[in-house]
Amino acid sequence: MNGPTLTTEQKRRFEEILEEILGGYPIDRGIVDHVMANFAAAMDYWCQPDQLTIVYTGSRLADRQKVRKDLTELYDRYGGFRLLIGYDRVKDKPSGGDRYAYEWAAAVPDVTVELHPAPWHIPELAKAAGPIRNGYMIGLVQGRSGRYGMLAHLFDGSTGSAGAAAFARHVGMAVWGRPA
Template sequence: MSDRSILTADQMEQLSDILQGILANYPVSTDLAAHILANFSAEVDNWSGARPFVLVYTGWRGASRDRVRADLDDVLKRVGPFHLIVGYNVEEDEPDGGDRYAYEWAITTPGITVETRPAPWRIPKLKRAAGPYRNGLMLGLAIGRGGPHGVLAHLHKESRGAAGTAAFAEHLGVPIWKRPA
């Protein structure tokens, strides 16, 4: 993919105007409309322009919401708008803790796109391995997209999943920010 955008500024403005017209026809608050427009612009930029930074989030279920938000804000300041991959299950609203807080932060932060990859716990043959399989998939997705990538890991001595993801990321040579949960 080229670093040159395949959409002109005028085309981007036209798409934004179309979306604004659609939003005007629905009972959407001003704040929500602004959030939708900001994320739409970021998504189109990511799709049509240079490859975005991809961040894989992994964290302990007991992670501090304030810590997760502060560290994600720090990554945003360092790398600019990015795409977040997180193992949160939106339909089941699980797991608690770091993954949920990272997802909540992403959907409320302009310039951030988010992709959820819940663990396939319902596959009987995976049993306890569903989490590690999912974590490996998230790392593979970040690496496979070919652009800049990294991992933010909120670690705690009781967090085997986040610690395993961080260890595998290091083994693969993925840049990682390790933070206490």
């Protein structure tokens, strides 16, 4: 196996099942406790933490200090997290919120950054590359275990960030909408 596959909730449920099974037999409580402790330790190998994952979307007109302030507030509240950004580090695009979110995350040791640039280079997708990328990131985090949400820095008239936030809400994701 290449990595963790169980959530902590699944681990808890497996432990409950084992406790129920062992409790149904006339076994010395000390032995049951010993088995449970060893089982819990072995299960830790197969479990992953319920890490918070945040999808970031932001206007190109976002204010650097607001982006940093809002990400810092989330970090102070939740600790380390995974941050998905539609930023292309090589091309340094898009500017604004995505760039500022990347700069902030690159400087914070407990934040894991995933970059998912829009596929502007594919001619058939060029007119919708940004929305496709945003939808992809939203779907990606929904397929993972753990908690997730979106930080959206919105600017009046901005359709990209507003569209991403609207779609995230539509699929039931928590959205922290902030002025850009």
